[in-house]
Amino acid sequence: MKTTARPPVWLLGTWGATRLLLLLFVFKVWVFPGPDVTSDVSVIYQGWFEVLRTGSFPLDDVTWQYPPAAALAILSPGLLPFLDYAHAFFVLAFAADLAAFALLGWAGGRPGRSPRGAWVWVVGVPLLGPTVYARYDVMVTAVAVAALLAGARHPRVMGALIGLGAMLKVWPALLLVGVRRWTVWLAALVSVAGLAALFAVSMPGAFAFLTFQRDRGTEVESLGSLVFHVARHHGWGGQVLLNYGSVEFVGPYVGLVSTAALFLTGMAFGWLLLWRLAATRFDGRTAADAAFVAVLLFTVTSRVISPQYLVWLIGLAAVCVCFRGSRMGVPAVLVLVASGVTLLEFPIWFSHVVQSDTLGVSLLVVRNGLLVLATLVAARTLWQATARRDTPARLPGQATRDRESSVPS
Numbered sequence: 363m364k365t366t367a368r369p370p371v372w373l374l375g376t377w378g379a380t381r382l383l384l385l386l387f388v389f390k391v392w393v394f395p396g397p398d399v400t401s402d403v404s405v406i407y408q409g410w411f412e413v414l415r416t417g418s419f420p421l422d423d424v425t426w427q428y429p430p431a432a433a434l435a436i437l438s439p440g441l442l443p444f445l446d447y448a449h450a451f452f453v454l455a456f457a458a459d460l461a462a463f464a465l466l467g468w469a470g471g472r473p474g475r476s477p478r479g480a481w482v483w484v485v486g487v488p489l490l491g492p493t494v495y496a497r498y499d500v501m502v503t504a505v506a507v508a509a510l511l512a513g514a515r516h517p518r519v520m521g522a523l524i525g526l527g528a529m530l531k532v533w534p535a536l537l538l539v540g541v542r543r544w545t546v547w548l549a550a551l552v553s554v555a556g557l558a559a560l561f562a563v564s565m566p567g568a569f570a571f572l573t574f575q576r577d578r579g580t581e582v583e584s585l586g587s588l589v590f591h592v593a594r595h596h597g598w599g600g601q602v603l604l605n606y607g608s609v610e611f612v613g614p615y616v617g618l619v620s621t622a623a624l625f626l627t628g629m630a631f632g633w634l635l636l637w638r639l640a641a642t643r644f645d646g647r648t649a650a651d652a653a654f655v656a657v658l659l660f661t662v663t664s665r666v667i668s669p670q671y672l673v674w675l676i677g678l679a680a681v682c683v684c685f686r687g688s689r690m691g692v693p694a695v696l697v698l699v700a701s702g703v704t705l706l707e708f709p710i711w712f713s714h715v716v717q718s719d720t721l722g723v724s725l726l727v728v729r730n731g732l733l734v735l736a737t738l739v740a741a742r743t744l745w746q747a748t749a750r751r752d753t754p755a756r757l758p759g760q761a762t763r764d765r766e767s768s769v770p771s
Contacts, residue, residue, distance in 0.1 A: 370467075373480055377463055380488040381456065387492035388452045396709030400496045404448040406607070407498075410436050411447060419567035425607030427578070430561035430568040431529035435498040455495040458504040459487060462677060465504075469511050469684050474646070479684030482694055486676035489701040490669055493709065497670040502531045503677035509537055510650050510681045513546065521546040525553025533657060533674060539634055540652025542644060579610040579620055581666040582715055583707065585730050586619045587611060591718040602716055608666060609716060623665045630659035633741070640749040647685045648748060654678040654690055655744050658737040667730070669708045672701045675736075689743050696736035703729040 387394045406425060413420045414433050420426045439450035463483055470477035487494050494500050509523035520541075527534025528550070538550060561568040580586050582602060590598060590611045600613015610616075634656055641648075657678055661671050679694035688694075707715050707725040714722030 370477075373467065373477065373484060377484045380484065381459065384488060384492055384495055385452065385456060388495045389449065394492050394709065396712055399491070399493045399709050400448060400452075403451050403496050407436055407451065408447045411439070414565075415440070417565055419565055419570060421567040421570055427571050427607065429529045429532055429571060430565070431526065431557050432498070432531065433561070433565070435501050435530060438501075451498075452495050455498070455500050458501040459494070462500075462504040462507045462680075465507055465511050466680050466684060469681075474686055475684050476686045476688070478688075479680040479682075482680040482683055482698065483676065486680070486698050486701055487673070489698060489705055490672055490676075491705045491709065493669050494673055497673075499531070499670040499673045502527055502534065503673050505530065506534045506537060506653075506674070507677045507681055509534065510653065510678075511684075513541075513649060514646070517543050517545045518549040521549025521551075522553045525550040525557065528554055529557045533660065536656040536660065537649070537653040539638065539656045540644070540649040578606045578608075578665055579612060580616050580623070581608045581610050581668070583669075583726060583729075584623070584665055584667045585662055585734070586623045586665065588723070588726060588730065589619055590616070591723045591726065594718045602718075608668065620665050623663060626663035627660060630663050634659065637741075637745060637749060640745075643748045647682070647689065648744075650678065650681045650685070651690055651740075651744050651747070654682050654693070655737070655740045658693070658733070658740055662730070662733050662737050667733075669704050672697070672704050676701060689747055690740060693736040693740035693743070696732050696739070700729050700732035700736065703732065 386392045388400055390400070410420050410423070410426060413423075414437055419430070419433065438454050439445070439447050442450035442453060445453065463480060466480040466483050467477070469475050470480050487500075505523055505527040509520050509527060512523060513520035524534055524537050524546070527537070535550075538547060541547065558568070580590070582591075590600060590613075593615075594600075598613065598615075600611055600616060602609060603612045604610075605612060634652075637652075654675070657674055661667060661675065664671075675697045679690065679697050682688050682690035683694050703725060707722065707729060711721060711725065715726060716722070
């Protein structure tokens with residue numbers, strides 16, 4: 363009995379200790395080094411809250427670059443009127459973290475599953491520091507985790523949650539890449555259509571974010587930014603400015619690099635389409651694995667790689683390794699290491715990144731290199747496991763185990 367009880371105790375203890383540290387940092391009991399990551403909540407989010415509560419989206423603010431259901435996350439601290447806005451937001455972010463942990467812990471105890479998924483979440487989230495609780499991405503990630511874990515027995519719930527996630531921050535739509543059951547797709551489309559119609563009718567400017575997102579440049583932490591970090595040491599005449607809500611490069615050739623990033627994103631979409639056409643072997647892990655690969659592809663090719671984007675990858679990696687014999691163990695570890703490096707480049711040594719000095723550029727090369735490597739390894743693994751023609755013989759009982767641990771595919 364002691365042997366079986368010990369892992370949950372260690373898991374709960376590690377989660378509790380690390381989350382207490384995160385709360386102490388965001389509540390500023392202890393000051394975390396680097397710029398104040400909580401200012402986005404107390405200034406930007408609270409400013410949006412004041413506008414949204416009047417029944418309109420912040421149409422004059424180009425930093426509002428989110429789908430209409432993001433208003434739900436920004437307005438949610440109003441559910442805790444006994445706390446000020448920032449503190450209420452931190453508590454709700456903590457609750458979303460707890461919900462994801464509980465779901466992964468529950469899933470890890472089912473037949474054919476492993477507690478490693480919960481461990482990835484427990485270890486990965488604090489590697490990003492207090493930024494996790496100072497952005498609403500942890501809430502979106504909790505929805506995505508719930509969608510993938512609900513799919514085995516509740517495909518319509520999976521689809522509805524994917525639709526909700528897509529209307530919160532677009533990227534959860536990529537969870538559909540590896541799903542074959544039409545009921546999931548239909549539920550997702552109904553969810554998106556219903557939410558879109560509701561916001562379009564009830565609040566003006568629901569889709570203004572599309573224009574604001576289109577005009578973004580190359581953010582200083584993205585893969586493409588490395589071109590300008592190096593070019594600054596060779597006479598490039600541009601500069602670093604706070605632009606469209608993030609720190610971006612502005613100047614000659616920035617538009618060209620941004621366009622190249624969009625081209626790479628298009629190539630990533632093309633690869634996913636090719637994989638989907640070539641894939642013939644779908645099992646219980648395919649939907650989660652494909653979602654992880656898709657989000658990796660669109661993260662590394664994006665014009666922006668903000669630190670909170672790593673929360674998405676940690677959540678999806680955790681779901682992947684929930685399955686015993688997961689194919690995504692190596693990419694998951696690479697994402698965890700990249701998360702630790704991300705904490706160093708933001709917020710601890712972000713000033714070095716902005717200055718493009720040796721330390722800042724080195725951190726970006728390592729972090730982005732790890733993400734690229736994770737993407738290549740994960741994509742290759744997914745292709746080999748699902749699209750190759752040679753099908754190994756099944757072991758006795760394998761079909762039964764696959765059914766027990768299946769996610770809709």
